[in-house]
Every structure is written in C-alpha cells, then in structure tokens.
Amino acid sequence: MLAIIGGTGLTEMAGLEVDKRHSAETPLGAASAGVVQGKLRGRDILFLARHGHPHKLPPHRVNYRANLWALKQAGATRIVGINAVGGIDPTLQPEALVVPDQLIDYTTGRESTYFDGRFRPLKHIDFSWPYDNDLRDVLVMAGKQAGETIEDGGVYGCTQGPRLETAAEIARMARDGCRLVGMTGMPEAVLARELSIPYACLALVVNPAAGVVESEITMAEIEAALENGIERVKRIVDALLTS
Numbered sequence: 333m334l335a336i337i338g339g340t341g342l343t344e345m346a347g348l349e350v351d352k353r354h355s356a357e358t359p360l361g362a363a364s365a366g367v368v369q370g371k372l373r374g375r376d377i378l379f380l381a382r383h384g385h386p387h388k389l390p391p392h393r394v395n396y397r398a399n400l401w402a403l404k405q406a407g408a409t410r411i412v413g414i415n416a417v418g419g420i421d422p423t424l425q426p427e428a429l430v431v432p433d434q435l436i437d438y439t440t441g442r443e444s445t446y447f448d449g450r451f452r453p454l455k456h457i458d459f460s461w462p463y464d465n466d467l468r469d470v471l472v473m474a475g476k477q478a479g480e481t482i483e484d485g486g487v488y489g490c491t492q493g494p495r496l497e498t499a500a501e502i503a504r505m506a507r508d509g510c511r512l513v514g515m516t517g518m519p520e521a522v523l524a525r526e527l528s529i530p531y532a533c534l535a536l537v538v539n540p541a542a543g544v545v546e547s548e549i550t551m552a553e554i555e556a557a558l559e560n561g562i563e564r565v566k567r568i569v570d571a572l573l574t575s
C-alpha cells in the first residue's frame with residue numbers, strides 16, 4: 333500500500349475516507365501520530381503526519397524510527413515523503429517541485445538506524461542510491477499527468493535545524509553539490525531502506541536558501557509558498573493513486 337508522510341503544511345489528507353486509525357505505539361516509542369488508513373479516489377492509502385497532527389514536533393525531535401516502523405506495521409509497501417525545502421540552486425523558485433536523486437546528511441545526534449546493536453544486530457546497508465528509482469519515475473510521471481512541472485533530480489542536503497542556515501553554510505552546501513536544503517529528509521530515507529521499503533521524496537521549495545537572495549527569510553513567504561504549493565502536491569498524490 334502506498335504511504336504518504338506529510339510534512340509542514342500537510343498534516344492531514346483532505347478527502348481521505350478513513351477506514352482505520354492505527355496506534356502510534358511501536359517497539360521504538362511513539363510515532364508522531366497514528367497512521368491513518370483510508371481511501372482516496374477509491375484507492376487504499378496510508379498517511380502519517382511527520383510532525384504530528386496538529387504540527388507539534390520540530391524536525392530534530394521527530395521519532396523517525398517509530399514513524400517508519402509504524403508505517404511498516406500498517407502495511408506500507410511504498411513511501412513518498414513530502415518535504416518543504418529551501419532552494420540552493422537559484423533557478424528553483426518558491427513553489428518549485430523537485431524529486432531529488434541523492435542526499436547528503438548534515439544532521440547530528442539523531443537516532444538514525446535500527447541496526448544499532450541494541451534494537452537489532454549491527455549491519456551496514458548499501459545506501460549508494462538513497463531513493464528508489466522506480467518510485468521516483470512514478471512520481472515524475474504523476475506530476476506530468478497532473479499537469480505540474482516537476483524537476484527530476486538533485487541533491488537534497490539535510491540540516492539539523494531548527495534554525496535556518498547561515499549564508500556560508502549554504503555556500504558550502506552548494507559547493508558540495510546540493511540543490512535543496514531541508515531538515516527532515518534524514519534519517520527518514522535510510523530507515524525506509526533499512527526496512528526494505530521503496531522510498532522517494534517530493535520536495536516543495538518554499539524559500540530561496542540563506543544568502544541565495546539578499547533578503548532575509550521570513551515565515552510569511554514560507555507560508556505563502558506552502559499554501560499554494562501544497563495544493564499542487566495534493567494533485568500529484570491524486571495522480572499517483574490513479575496512475
């Protein structure tokens with residue numbers, strides 16, 4: 333079953349006919365919310381609000397291990413994470429949609445594996461290509477079907493937050509090859525891989541990253557881009573279900 337992890341601006345799926353609300357409890361503690369199972373456009377889907385519903389958990393306090401476990405428990409076989417991001421590539425305007433093909437993890441101190449020698453025995457998994465290519469293709473196709481422009485590819489840099497970055501940090505990330513910066517892409521992607529669930533990210537640009545333009549980043553501009561952008565994300569999710 334397809335699962336959507338909704339990020340900032342997407343704490344519930346409008347139009348979802350709810351069949352079941354799964355418990356948020358897992359062997360790894362509580363997920364951000366219970367996984368909601370239901371039908372959208374007649375198709376079964378799972379939905380999880382990454383930050384809880386209502387939005388309560390900052391990116392560094394999300395229990396990603398519990399979230400991914402809860403989705404697996406609920407029967408997820410494919411996961412699309414929706415992530416609000418800053419655009420490092422200056423060609424990416426607010427409201428642009430991107431399906432990244434690579435990531436760099438700049439986070440620190442997050443519980444980022446099941447194979448830590450305590451919960452499960454130590455194991456080193458391959459993560460050369462962090463996103464599932466088939467699911468990425470399906471997402472890009474769904475965008476086309478929905479009449480939305482989606483950029484295919486790019487490196488997502490995941491920072492710790494919750495503060496935004498300095499201009500120098502963004503300049504360094506640009507030198508590293510990052511096109512996008514967000515705070516929630518990791519360890520979500522790696523935990524999905526550890527559970528062998530195909531995972532892809534649909535990133536919505538909500539602001540130019542620090543120093544990309546001269547002005548400061550304001551919550552007002554982020555919220556405006558989120559409001560319009562999330563409507564486009566929803567159309568893509570609809571197309572994803574009917575494709």
Ligand code: HPA
Pocket residue numbers: 416417418419491496497513514515538539540541542
């Ligand atoms: N930086 C990090 N995370 C973000 C940003 C940003 O500029 N915008 C939205 N999420």
